[in-house]
Amino acid sequence: MPSAEARQHQRSKAPQPLAYLLASVRGVGQVDLQPGAWTGAVILLGLWAAGWETGLFATLGTLISTATAYALGVDRSGIALGLQGYCGCLTGIALVSSLGHHPATYVLAVIGAIMCTLLMAALTTLLAPYGLTALTAPFCLVSGVMVLGAPSFGRIWHGDPAPVSSTTSGDTALSWDDLWHGFFTNVSQVFLVDDWYVGLIMLVGLALAGVRVVLFAVAGSAVGIFAAWALGAPAELIANGIYGYNAVLVAIAVGAVLLAGTVWNAVYALFGAAATTGLTASLTSLFKPFGGHTFTWPFILTTWVLMAAVPLLPRFRPSD
Amino acid sequence: MPSAEARQHQRSKAPQPLAYLLASVRGVGQVDLQPGAWTGAVILLGLWAAGWETGLFATLGTLISTATAYALGVDRSGIALGLQGYCGCLTGIALVSSLGHHPATYVLAVIGAIMCTLLMAALTTLLAPYGLTALTAPFCLVSGVMVLGAPSFGRIWHGDPAPVSSTTSGDTALSWDDLWHGFFTNVSQVFLVDDWYVGLIMLVGLALAGVRVVLFAVAGSAVGIFAAWALGAPAELIANGIYGYNAVLVAIAVGAVLLAGTVWNAVYALFGAAATTGLTASLTSLFKPFGGHTFTWPFILTTWVLMAAVPLLPRFRPSD
Amino acid sequence: MPSAEARQHQRSKAPQPLAYLLASVRGVGQVDLQPGAWTGAVILLGLWAAGWETGLFATLGTLISTATAYALGVDRSGIALGLQGYCGCLTGIALVSSLGHHPATYVLAVIGAIMCTLLMAALTTLLAPYGLTALTAPFCLVSGVMVLGAPSFGRIWHGDPAPVSSTTSGDTALSWDDLWHGFFTNVSQVFLVDDWYVGLIMLVGLALAGVRVVLFAVAGSAVGIFAAWALGAPAELIANGIYGYNAVLVAIAVGAVLLAGTVWNAVYALFGAAATTGLTASLTSLFKPFGGHTFTWPFILTTWVLMAAVPLLPRFRPSD
Numbered sequence: 001m002p003s004a005e006a007r008q009h010q011r012s013k014a015p016q017p018l019a020y021l022l023a024s025v026r027g028v029g030q031v032d033l034q035p036g037a038w039t040g041a042v043i044l045l046g047l048w049a050a051g052w053e054t055g056l057f058a059t060l061g062t063l064i065s066t067a068t069a070y071a072l073g074v075d076r077s078g079i080a081l082g083l084q085g086y087c088g089c090l091t092g093i094a095l096v097s098s099l100g101h102h103p104a105t106y107v108l109a110v111i112g113a114i115m116c117t118l119l120m121a122a123l124t125t126l127l128a129p130y131g132l133t134a135l136t137a138p139f140c141l142v143s144g145v146m147v148l149g150a151p152s153f154g155r156i157w158h159g160d161p162a163p164v165s166s167t168t169s170g171d172t173a174l175s176w177d178d179l180w181h182g183f184f185t186n187v188s189q190v191f192l193v194d195d196w197y198v199g200l201i202m203l204v205g206l207a208l209a210g211v212r213v214v215l216f217a218v219a220g221s222a223v224g225i226f227a228a229w230a231l232g233a234p235a236e237l238i239a240n241g242i243y244g245y246n247a248v249l250v251a252i253a254v255g256a257v258l259l260a261g262t263v264w265n266a267v268y269a270l271f272g273a274a275a276t277t278g279l280t281a282s283l284t285s286l287f288k289p290f291g292g293h294t295f296t297w298p299f300i301l302t303t304w305v306l307m308a309a310v311p312l313l314p315r316f317r318p319s320d
Numbered sequence: 321m322p323s324a325e326a327r328q329h330q331r332s333k334a335p336q337p338l339a340y341l342l343a344s345v346r347g348v349g350q351v352d353l354q355p356g357a358w359t360g361a362v363i364l365l366g367l368w369a370a371g372w373e374t375g376l377f378a379t380l381g382t383l384i385s386t387a388t389a390y391a392l393g394v395d396r397s398g399i400a401l402g403l404q405g406y407c408g409c410l411t412g413i414a415l416v417s418s419l420g421h422h423p424a425t426y427v428l429a430v431i432g433a434i435m436c437t438l439l440m441a442a443l444t445t446l447l448a449p450y451g452l453t454a455l456t457a458p459f460c461l462v463s464g465v466m467v468l469g470a471p472s473f474g475r476i477w478h479g480d481p482a483p484v485s486s487t488t489s490g491d492t493a494l495s496w497d498d499l500w501h502g503f504f505t506n507v508s509q510v511f512l513v514d515d516w517y518v519g520l521i522m523l524v525g526l527a528l529a530g531v532r533v534v535l536f537a538v539a540g541s542a543v544g545i546f547a548a549w550a551l552g553a554p555a556e557l558i559a560n561g562i563y564g565y566n567a568v569l570v571a572i573a574v575g576a577v578l579l580a581g582t583v584w585n586a587v588y589a590l591f592g593a594a595a596t597t598g599l600t601a602s603l604t605s606l607f608k609p610f611g612g613h614t615f616t617w618p619f620i621l622t623t624w625v626l627m628a629a630v631p632l633l634p635r636f637r638p639s640d
Numbered sequence: 641m642p643s644a645e646a647r648q649h650q651r652s653k654a655p656q657p658l659a660y661l662l663a664s665v666r667g668v669g670q671v672d673l674q675p676g677a678w679t680g681a682v683i684l685l686g687l688w689a690a691g692w693e694t695g696l697f698a699t700l701g702t703l704i705s706t707a708t709a710y711a712l713g714v715d716r717s718g719i720a721l722g723l724q725g726y727c728g729c730l731t732g733i734a735l736v737s738s739l740g741h742h743p744a745t746y747v748l749a750v751i752g753a754i755m756c757t758l759l760m761a762a763l764t765t766l767l768a769p770y771g772l773t774a775l776t777a778p779f780c781l782v783s784g785v786m787v788l789g790a791p792s793f794g795r796i797w798h799g800d801p802a803p804v805s806s807t808t809s810g811d812t813a814l815s816w817d818d819l820w821h822g823f824f825t826n827v828s829q830v831f832l833v834d835d836w837y838v839g840l841i842m843l844v845g846l847a848l849a850g851v852r853v854v855l856f857a858v859a860g861s862a863v864g865i866f867a868a869w870a871l872g873a874p875a876e877l878i879a880n881g882i883y884g885y886n887a888v889l890v891a892i893a894v895g896a897v898l899l900a901g902t903v904w905n906a907v908y909a910l911f912g913a914a915a916t917t918g919l920t921a922s923l924t925s926l927f928k929p930f931g932g933h934t935f936t937w938p939f940i941l942t943t944w945v946l947m948a949a950v951p952l953l954p955r956f957r958p959s960d
Contacts, residue, residue: 073634115595121629129449129769149602154492155552172794232795275755282789289609289929309761314713393954435915441949449769469922474812475872609929 015070027062027085033257034209035081042205050193053096057109061092064113087139088113093192094143100161115142132304140295147293170234178239185241186221186248194240213256220251220273227277246280247273249299254306260317268316276302335390347382347405353577354529355401362525370513373421374413377429381412384433407459408433413512414463420481435462452624460615467613490554498559505561506541506568514560533576540571540593547597566600567593569619574626580637588636596622655710667702667725673897674849675721682845690833693736701732704753727779728753733832734783740801755782772944780935787933810874818879825881826861826888834880853896860891860913867917886920886938887913893943900957908956916942
């Protein structure tokens with residue numbers, strides 16, 4: 001941590017435009033907990049491939065929340081790694097897909113991205129005593145609050161363009177098509193996108209981050225499908241990636257980023273991926289009465305629990 | 321902090337009646353985060369002007385929870401500033417307006433005021449590591465739990481005298497009358513009162529606490545109205561102060577009490593006031609399925625987030 | 641706390657079968673916060689007397705979560721006291737009574753018991769800064785999540801064998817039969833069992849743990865009945881122990897385990913027992929919209945609040 005004087009000096013200087021753009025590209029990759037610029041660039045490409053609205057709002061959200069972090073004097077080493085951009089990225093996508101493409105949605109995306117930076121600072125303070133990080137919680141909180149409040153406001157609400165999927169009924173027999181669709185959409189649903197080819201592009205981006213990262217992403221997706229099938233989830237939801245995106249995130253976070261590369265740790269990460277699949281149904285039922293959205297809460301809660309348990313479970317070892 | 325011996329000695333003595341009354345009057349003002357006795361006295365006058373039931377239950381709640389704090393040996397310097405009375409004050413008002421004026425309501429108000437003192441101690445312990453204070457959370461928890469459980473109990477429940485306002489529909493065009501009504505009821509709704517002249521009396525009390533306090537109260541009320549209008553909230557709810565009382569509290573707390581008097585801090589406080597206005601709709605939707613009440617939760621959550629973010633955002637500076 | 645080397649050595653050895661069984665029997669007693677093996681054995685007898693399914697799932701859950709703790713290298717002194725078994729015990733009972741006796745329920749009970757050990761570690765980390773313990777929260781979280789998610793999954797859900805009791809209506813006049821039934825079922829409902837003779841057997845087990853423990857259990861049950869009657873709860877629910885089991889737990893935990901044996905502390909514990917009775921109705925109303933279960937949340941929340949308040953209330957003193 002730089003001295004108070006150095007930080008004072010640092011924030012008196014505007015950032016280089018190139019540094020700002022690089023931090024933003026990395027911010028897109030940080031949704032999957034990857035700081036690599038190439039990974040971020042390929043994933044951003046995937047988002048634009050999903051549709052110009054998705055790409056535009058993802059880009060806008062990432063740029064605004066990164067810029068807010070510069071303006072408020074947040075520590076620059078974290079900004080450079082993209083840690084101030086990823087929640088804005090997801091918030092932009094969540095707002096345009098929940099509220100539709102209207103002028104008011106642009107305003108809300110900007111305000112939401114600013115709030116993501118504030119929430120990121122607040123949660124970092126609150127989680128610090130436990131050695132936990134905020135993960136995507138700022139996104140879930142900001143988007144959750146905005147989507148929950150939106151129907152109360154005449155200038156924002158134009159009807160629901162994306163009704164919440166039901167998780168409670170439907171045929172449970174998986175076809176071959178369901179299987180490979182689900183395998184890829186599990187990766188794209190991390191960004192609220194349900195196109196299999198977007199998931200494929202994103203897997204390429206994750207491969208650029210290293211073998212271990214892409215292996216855990218793939219294993220997480222497979223475990224998510226298996227767990228959902230074993231529990232008897234509707235095939236349609238499995239094929240759309242609804243049940244597997246949290247498993248992908250837990251596998252990457254716990255298996256490839258936060259813990260060291262041991263066999264016990266890998267088993268722990270994949271157990272977490274299976275558990276988060278079940279938790280997805282619980283949280284969706286929990287949020288249904290008030291129209292809330294599940295977003296990536298199952299990933300966040302599962303990862304917090306698994307990581308908070310580690311200090312008392314000597315079998316598992318944090319990465320250095 | 322006094323030594324253990326001094327505290328032992330201190331709590332063996334009963335408080336002076338005058339000190340007890342002064343601490344209670346200050347407790348009324350602490351609802352608006354003001355320790356001044358004159359401010360508390362004028363606000364208490366406003367509560368009695370709102371109706372004898374409101375005045376009586378506010379007085380009863382403040383007296384009981386302050387007395388509980390003495391009896392349990394709470395640190396006396398905090399009691400003297402009124403910090404043990406304000407949650408009991410609000411709980412008394414909330415219970416009589418939610419449950420009606422019945423003998424059982426008096427009993428519940430006494431129990432609720434005792435619980436406020438316990439919750440205040442518990443939350444102070446839990447929030448201490450983060451440098452946050454309990455604000456009005458003890459009131460929201462105690463009153464929320466009591467109002468939520470009340471319909472299950474035959475000896476307490478006599479039907480709902482104050483159905484929860486809907487925040488989801490209605491005309492959004494603001495008349496001049498809506499505007500100035502809302503401006504004052506935003507101040508009185510902090511105490512669950514929707515009479516504009518009570519808000520006016522309370523503003524006089526806040527003016528006695530200093531120019532900065534009353535300026536932020538006024539600015540918070542204006543920002544709350546503007547934000548609600550910009551979002552497209554129903555005019556009737558704006559006129560009744562439903563959308564603005566949290567903005568008043570956030571503006572006073574963040575702008576005039578917790579942060580230093582800089583331009584960045586003032587912008588931050590008013591941004592928070594606008595944000596809490598939106599959050600009010602979200603929380604009301606969240607609480608609706610189980611008949612919960614919003615109370616001052618938007619103020620509490622917004623202020624906790626803003627203050628927890630400050631240590632990582634060097635632009636903002638706590639007050640000394 | 642043993643040194644890192646000693647712990648490394650310790651977990652490389654498999655536990656003695658006898659030590660494992662003893663730790664599991666103690667785990668059953670730890671549901672009532674008692675480490676005594678005889679207490680655990682008598683309570684386990686009561687569970688088998690309630691029905692072989694209840695006894696079997698309680699035994700299975702306790703054995704699995706204790707074994708998981710050994711396998712993951714949890715500190716052995718805590719395991720030996722039964723601290724790793726009690727949440728698995730309750731989770732087993734909750735799953736068989738909520739999901740019915742099916743092959744899938746066995747699988748879920750095993751997974752749930754494993755998760756209880758993880759949650760126990762995670763909550764212990766999170767609560768450590770406040771000097772609080774996890775109590776039965778791992779059970780409530782694991783069982784709550786599983787029961788909430790279950791209806792979404794075709795291979796798990798076979799209809800609800802135990803619909804949630806309504807707490808909102810019914811005759812409030814208590815007969816003599818209601819009274820003594822309630823007195824004993826308050827003790828058995830801690831384990832989700834509503835047979836009065838099971839409660840009687842469990843009281844015998846608690847008597848083996850000492851006079852103070854059984855006195856507080858009895859006083860808690862009486863206070864729970866009185867508070868529920870005074871509030872006007874339906875007589876049928878009082879007779880079934882729905883309103884009193886949390887009072888029994890609070891009285892034992894605060895009165896006989898966590899605080900020293902003073903008069904002020906005893907009053908505090910019994911005040912908490914009365915308060916948790918009211919909280920039971922609030923939480924049941926809160927959980928109703930999404931089909932959640934109250935389990936022992938009222939006990940947990942009440943005890944956390946009372947214990948977190950103690951450091952600032954010099955009248956009360958923790959046990960040594």
